[in-house]
Amino acid sequence: MEEPMKQNQPETNPPPAPGKKQNTAMAIVAYILFFIPLLTDAKNDPFVKFHVKQGLLLFLSCLVVWVISAVLPFYVWWKIYWIFHLGLLALFIIGVINAAGGKEKELPLIGKLASKFKF
Numbered sequence: 001m002e003e004p005m006k007q008n009q010p011e012t013n014p015p016p017a018p019g020k021k022q023n024t025a026m027a028i029v030a031y032i033l034f035f036i037p038l039l040t041d042a043k044n045d046p047f048v049k050f051h052v053k054q055g056l057l058l059f060l061s062c063l064v065v066w067v068i069s070a071v072l073p074f075y076v077w078w079k080i081y082w083i084f085h086l087g088l089l090a091l092f093i094i095g096v097i098n099a100a101g102g103k104e105k106e107l108p109l110i111g112k113l114a115s116k117f118k119f
Contacts, residue, residue, distance in 0.1 A: 023042055023045050023047055023048050024099060024100060024102060026040065026042035026045075026048045027047060027048050027050075027051035027052075027099035027100075028051075028096055028099045028100055030048065030051040030052040030054070030055040030099070031051065031054070031055040031058065031092055031095045031096050031099065032055075034052050034055035034056045034058075034059055037051075037052050038052060047102075047104060050104045050114075051095065051098075051099045051104075053114040053115070053117045054095055054106070054107055054111060054114050055095065056114070056117060057107070057110055057111070057113055057114045057117070058088065058091055058092060058095060058107065058110070061088060061091075061110055062088055065084045065085065065088065069081060091107050091108065091109075091110065094107060094108065095107055
């Protein structure tokens, strides 16, 4: 016998795993302080690891911009100073939104480099 066809029934997604909310929270924390998730059990979760790598790369980018701004005289740097800082802030916001939404999307411009990190 054939199964009766299901009509007009919306597809239901399975409920999230109990630890999923914690892992999402740890993925968000990875953009604020990238090393905190590495100190917890969340370090074994591939989703959290992905965002830790993205957060580490964002941190290193901020560090490079900070060093450049400290080395160069301000009159040389002032034209692009705020553009870099606003760009890094935008990348931070994109990363947090992706982590909160449960997505593993690379950050624009710098995200591909994060796959080179091995933990």
